[in-house]
Amino acid sequence: MKIQRFPSVRSMMDQLDPSYPIFVVWPDVIRAKVSVFIDHFPGEVLYAVKCNPHPLILETLFGAGIHSFDTASLPEISQVRDLLPDANCYFNHPVKGRGALETAADVYGLADFVIDDAKELDKIEQIVGTDATISVRFATGGTGAVFDLSTKFGVSAADAVRLLQDVARRGMRPALTFHVGSQCIDVEAYRTALVTAKTIIEKAGVELAYLDIGGGFPAPYTGVRVDLEAMLKVISDTVTETALDMPLLCEPGRALVVDGCSLLLQVHLRKGDTLYVNEGIYGCLSEVNIGKFIMPTRAFGRGRTLKGDPKAFRIFGPTCDNLDVLDSPFLVPDDIQEGDWIEVGLMGAYSLALASGFNGFVTETVVAVDGPCRWLDEAQQIAESAEINLE
Ligand SMILES: Cc1ncc(COP(=O)(O)O)c(C=O)c1O
Structure with a gap:
């Protein structure tokens, strides 16, 4: 993989003068985030590949010390194994196709699978056999999360007890898992889930291979206060208090990589307070609307310095669809014009x-910028003081 590297975003623009969107990876920022997790989580840290499977991301994470991956499909498994032959993969999707299970076990040697239903356990036993670790996923309340994954996956505590016993009875290795929901800002959600896990384990009376506390850790989108170290400390303290003495795993996606990437857009047309840019909701910005996130931005003039005051602009994406518009505006200097660039953080x-790739608009160019990403905090403060109203 040949990735162009630059010392700064400005130098990249000067060199490329891009009229296409550029996805910027800041490897040093990702490495720093890996250190926070490894230093403060009392167990092994996996990465949820679905969050951002770009090879540069996977390689950066692996190099920084993430050696195990939550993979949810055969393409994710094969991608990780092709790129990082020494990586461990866990098949952490509660519903798997028979073909995917067979190839995952026979070709890639996977032995860790998640279930939330006895019929999935039957399927795994038929295809993989009993030499497998089966993690039973229980549902959480979804408190504090933007995306409540427990509306789709996870059993009740009582059913988790029965499934764990069933796993052990079949001669497979039982494990337990939950996911508090993505972009979860309430650390109490983890506390509650850990206490529930303890109860389930005691009632089941089986020895666990591990407890996997999932992902869900939040990103500091504008207006969202995140203290990751403090969250991990609460989790660590709860693990000690409740005497959860089996190996622990976590599998964050968002929190590991969110601030280690930005997106560079170009303004292709300005009409009053509206900017038509070259990325939108059918590209990299779809979650911005779904999650109602307000994004930090900074702008660069093309061949000139922008001097205007920050102003809220409505943002239209590049496709012909009228839905391709952001719900929240971007704050950029009011003298921004066609040809200027906007960098979106997080x-x-x-x-x-x-x-x-709808309508032919594909963000293909991925570059690396070395060094710390210093502009984000200031952009957040400007956005927060402007009190952008989403409604
Ligand atoms: C099983 C599982 N683990 C981990 C993750 C990553 O979650 P997050 O990006 O919120 O950390 C997800 C996200 O959907 C998931 O489904």
């Missing part, structure tokens, strides 16, 4: 991974 999670 773009690492569920961005490239969700881009559809």
Whole structure:
């Protein structure tokens, strides 16, 4: 993989003068985030590949110490194994196709699978056999999360007890997992889930291979206060208090990569307070509307310095669809014009991974910028003081 590297975003623009969108990876920022998780989580940290499967992301994470991956499909498994042959993969999707299960086990040697239903356990036993670790996923309340994954997956505590016993009875290795929901800002959600896990484990009376506390850790979108170290400390303290003494795993996606990527857009037309840009909701920005996120931005003039005061602009994406508009405006200097660029921060999670290519607009160019990403905090403060109203 040949990735162009630059010392700064400005130098990249001067060199490329891009009229196409550019996805910017800041490897040093990702490495720093990996250190926070590894230093403060009392167990092994996996990465949820779905969040951003770009090879540069996977390689950066692996190099920084993430050696195990939550993979949810055969393409994710094969991608990780092709790129990082020494990586461990866990098949952490509660519903798997028979063909995917067979190939995952026979070709890639996977032995860790998630279930939330006895029929899925039957399927795994038929296809993989009993030499497998089966993690039973229980549902959480979804409190504090933007995306409540428990509306789709996870059993009740009582059913988790029965499933764990069933796993053990079949001679497979039981494990337990939950996901508090993505972009979860309430650390109490983890606390509650850990206490529930303890109860389930005691009632089941089986020895666990591990407890996987999932992902869900939040990103500091504008107006969202995040203290990741403090969250991890609460989790660590709860683990100690409740005497959860089996190996622990977590599998964050968003929090590991979100601030380590940005997206560079170009303004292709200005009509009054509206900007037509070259990325939108069918590209990397779909989650911005779904999650009602307000994004930090900074702008660069093309061949000139922007001097205007920050002003809220309505943002239309590049496709012909009228739905391709952002619900929240971008704050950029009021003298912005066609040809100028806008860099959107906090773009690492569920961005490239969700881009559809609709209408032929594909974000293909991925570059690396070395060094710390210093502009984000200031952009957040400006956006917060402007009190952008989403409604
Ligand atoms: C099973 C599982 N683990 C981990 C994640 C990553 O979650 P997040 O990006 O919120 O950390 C997801 C996200 O959908 C998931 O479904």
